[in-house]
Amino acid sequence: MLVILKRSAIVAVVAALLAVPFVPHIIYPIFVMKVMCFALFACAYNLLLGHTGIVSFGHAAFFGTAAYVTGYAMRELGLPPEIGIAAGVIGSAVLGAAIGALAIRRQGIYLAMITLALAQLVYFAFLQAEFTGAEDGMQEIPRGVLFGLIDLRSDFNLFYVVMAFIGAGMWLVYRIVNSPFGEVLRAIREHEPRARSLGYAIEKYKILAFALSAGLSGLAGSLKCIVFQLAALTDVHWHMSGEVILMTLLGGMSTVFGPAIGAILVSALHHYFDALGAWVTIVIGLIFIFCVLVFRRGVAGQLHHMLQEQRPSAAPAGRRNVKEGQHAQV
Amino acid sequence: MEIFGVPLQAFLGQIILGLVNGAFYAVLSLGLAIIFGLLRIVNFAHGAFFMAGAFVAFILGRQLSLGYWPSLLVAPVVVGLFGVLFERLFLRRIYGLDPIYGLLLTFGLVLVIEGGFRVAFGSSGHPFPTPPELRGVWNLGFMILPVYRAFVIGVAIVVCLATWLIIEKTRVGAYLRAATERPDITRAFGINVPLLLTLTYGAGVGLAAFAGVLAAPIQHVYPSMGSDLVIVVFAIVVIGGLGSIMGSAVTSLGLGVIEGLTKVYYSQASTTVVFLVMALVLLLRPAGLFGREET
Numbered sequence: 130m131l132v133i134l135k136r137s138a139i140v141a142v143v144a145a146l147l148a149v150p151f152v153p154h155i156i157y158p159i160f161v162m163k164v165m166c167f168a169l170f171a172c173a174y175n176l177l178l179g180h181t182g183i184v185s186f187g188h189a190a191f192f193g194t195a196a197y198v199t200g201y202a203m204r205e206l207g208l209p210p211e212i213g214i215a216a217g218v219i220g221s222a223v224l225g226a227a228i229g230a231l232a233i234r235r236q237g238i239y240l241a242m243i244t245l246a247l248a249q250l251v252y253f254a255f256l257q258a259e260f261t262g263a264e265d266g267m268q269e270i271p272r273g274v275l276f277g278l279i280d281l282r283s284d285f286n287l288f289y290v291v292m293a294f295i296g297a298g299m300w301l302v303y304r305i306v307n308s309p310f311g312e313v314l315r316a317i318r319e320h321e322p323r324a325r326s327l328g329y330a331i332e333k334y335k336i337l338a339f340a341l342s343a344g345l346s347g348l349a350g351s352l353k354c355i356v357f358q359l360a361a362l363t364d365v366h367w368h369m370s371g372e373v374i375l376m377t378l379l380g381g382m383s384t385v386f387g388p389a390i391g392a393i394l395v396s397a398l399h400h401y402f403d404a405l406g407a408w409v410t411i412v413i414g415l416i417f418i419f420c421v422l423v424f425r426r427g428v429a430g431q432l433h434h435m436l437q438e439q440r441p442s443a444a445p446a447g448r449r450n451v452k453e454g455q456h457a458q459v
Numbered sequence: 460m461e462i463f464g465v466p467l468q469a470f471l472g473q474i475i476l477g478l479v480n481g482a483f484y485a486v487l488s489l490g491l492a493i494i495f496g497l498l499r500i501v502n503f504a505h506g507a508f509f510m511a512g513a514f515v516a517f518i519l520g521r522q523l524s525l526g527y528w529p530s531l532l533v534a535p536v537v538v539g540l541f542g543v544l545f546e547r548l549f550l551r552r553i554y555g556l557d558p559i560y561g562l563l564l565t566f567g568l569v570l571v572i573e574g575g576f577r578v579a580f581g582s583s584g585h586p587f588p589t590p591p592e593l594r595g596v597w598n599l600g601f602m603i604l605p606v607y608r609a610f611v612i613g614v615a616i617v618v619c620l621a622t623w624l625i626i627e628k629t630r631v632g633a634y635l636r637a638a639t640e641r642p643d644i645t646r647a648f649g650i651n652v653p654l655l656l657t658l659t660y661g662a663g664v665g666l667a668a669f670a671g672v673l674a675a676p677i678q679h680v681y682p683s684m685g686s687d688l689v690i691v692v693f694a695i696v697v698i699g700g701l702g703s704i705m706g707s708a709v710t711s712l713g714l715g716v717i718e719g720l721t722k723v724y725y726s727q728a729s730t731t732v733v734f735l736v737m738a739l740v741l742l743l744r745p746a747g748l749f750g751r752e753e754t
Binding site for chain 2: 184186231234235237238239241242243245246247249250253254256257367371374378406407408409410411413414415416417418420421422425
C-alpha cells in the first residue's frame with residue numbers, strides 16, 4: 130500500500146512538472162527550475178546526513194564551486210553547456226573528495242566544524258579570485274546550445290532539459306541509497322566499529338560518499354548557474370550550507386526524496402515572502418529551532434511514520450533501521 | 460629598521476593587531492570550550508551573542524547614555540540572562556540527543572538573533588566611540604601603540620587567567636570539573652547539575668558578549684560581525700581541541716599573530732590562513748595540537 134502511494138506521488142509530481150511550462154501565468158517556470166535544483170541539492174546532501182550519518186556544514190562549497198566552474202567554462206572559455214555542466218560536476222566531486230578526506234580525520238561535531246571552516250576557505254578563495262567578480266558575482270553567463278541541438282535560451286526548452294538532468298540526478302541518488310554501497314553507508318551510520326570489523330574500508334566509503342554527494346550537489350549548482358546565468362557568492366556562503374541542512378531536516382532525513390519537500394517549502398518561503406527582508410531569516414531560524422526541538426522526523430518522515438502506524442504489522446518504534454534495511458527506500 | 464623588507468613599525472603594528480584578534484578568539488574559544496565541556500553542545504550562537512553584546516552596549520549608550528565602563532558590565536549580564544533563558548526553554552530539551560542537534564539548534568538561534576538586529580538596525584555598521592580614558596597612543600620609541608588595543612589584549616589575558624583560576628582553584632570550579640567528567644555521579648553527591656549547566660551556559664554566553672563590547676570600539680557594530688568570527692574560532696577549536704582551556708587560549712593568540720604576519724607578507728591569504736593551518740594540522744596531527752580525541 131505504502132509503496133503504491135509513494136509511486137503514485139512520484140508519478141503525480143512528474144506529471145505536474147511536465148505541465149508547468151504550459152501554465153506560466155499560474156506558476157513561474159524559472160522558480161520551479163530553481164526549486165528542482167534545490168530539491169536535488171537537498172537529496173544529494175542527505176546522502177551524507179541521513180544515509181551515512183555525516184553532518185557536513187559546508188555543502189555550499191560544492192554547490193557554489195560547480196556554479197563558478199560552469200560559469201567560467203561557458204563564459205570565459207566559450208564551451209557548450211554539456212561540457213560546462215560536466216566540468217562543474219567533476220570539479221565539485223573532486224573538491225568533495227578532498228574536503229571529505231580532510232574532514233573524516235575527525236568525527237561528529239568536529240567534522241561539522243571542519244567542513245564549515247573549509248567551506249569558508251573556498252568562499253574567500255572565490256571572493257578574491259579575479260574571474261568571479263567578487264560581490265557582483267559572475268553575471269551574464271550564456272546558456273548556450275545543448276549538444277548543438279537544443280537552444281537553452283528558450284525557457285521552454287531549458288525547463289525540460291533541467292528536468293531531465295534533475296531526474297537523472299534523483300534517480301542516481303535513489304540507486305546509490307538502494308545499492309550494496311548504500312547498505313555499507315548505513316552500516317557505518319549505525320555502528321562504525323562493527324562495519325570496520327566486518328572488513329569494510331570505512332575511510333574509502335566515507336570519502337566516496339562525500340564525492341558522490343558533492344558531485345550531485347554540483348550538478349544542482351551548475352544547473353542553477355545556467356538557469357539564472359549567474360554564479361554568486363551567496364551560492365558558496367555558509368548561509369547556503371545552513372539552508373540545505375534545514376531543507377533536509379524539514380523534509381525528512383530518514384527518507385530518500387523527503388528533502389525535496391523541504392526544498393520546496395524553504396524556496397517557497399524565500400520566493401513569496403522576499404519583500405519581508407530580514408524577517409524571512411528570522412522565520413527560517415524559528416523553523417530550524419522548531420524542527421530540531423519537536424519535528425526531527427521531518428515532513429516525509431512524519432508521513433511515513435503515520436502511515437506505518439496504521440498498519441497492524443508495523444514494526445515497533447526504535448527498529449526503524451532494521452526495517453529500512455529490508456525495503457527499498459523511497 | 461626593517462624585518463624581511465617590511466618596516467618595523469608596520470611589522471609590530473600587525474603583530475599587535477594580530478594579538479588583538481587573537482584576544483577575541485581566545486575569549487570566544489574559552490566560552491565555547493567551557494560550554495562544550497559541560498553541556499556537550501557546540502554553541503554556534505557564540506558569534507551572535509558576541510554581536511548582541513556589542514549591540515546592547517551600543518543601545519545602552521545611545522538610549523540611556525550609559526558610559527563604556529558600566530556597559531562593559533551590564534551588556535554581558537543582559538546577554539547572559541538571555542542565554543540562561545534560552546538554555547532553560549530550549550537547549551535543555553535536547554541534551555540526550557546527538558550533539559549535532561545542539562549545533563543545529565544554536566544555528567537556528569543565530570538566524571533569529573541576526574535577523575532581529577538586521578530588522579531593527581539594518582545591515583550596515585554603527586560607529587562606537589572609544590572611551591575617553593583609553594584614547595590616544597603610547598609612543599614606545601620603536602613603535603606607536605594605541606592604548607585601547609593594549610587594553611584589549613591585557614583584559615583578554617586577565618579574563619583567560621581568571622577563568623582558569625575559577626575552574627581549577629575554586630569550589631564551583633571543582634563542581635564544574637566533576638560534572639564535566641561524570642554528571643551522574645556528581646548529581647548523586649547532591650550537586651545541582653542542571654543549575655550548573657544553566658549557569659555555565661549563561662557565563663559562557665556572557666563572556667562572548669563581553670568580548671563583543673570590547674570589540675565594539677575597534678570594529679563598527681553590525682549584525683554579521685559575529686558569524687564570520689565564530690567560523691574562525693571553530694577552526695581554532697579544531698586546531699587546539701576543546702579539552703584544554705590554556706591550550707585554546709594559547710592557540711588563539713598564536714593564530715591571531717600568524718594572521719597578522721600573513722597580512723604583512725601576503726595579505727590576500729590573511730582571511731584564509733587559519734583555515735589552511737587547520738587543514739595542515741588535520742593532515743599532520745589529526746587529533747589537534749592539545750588533542751584528546753573527543754567525539
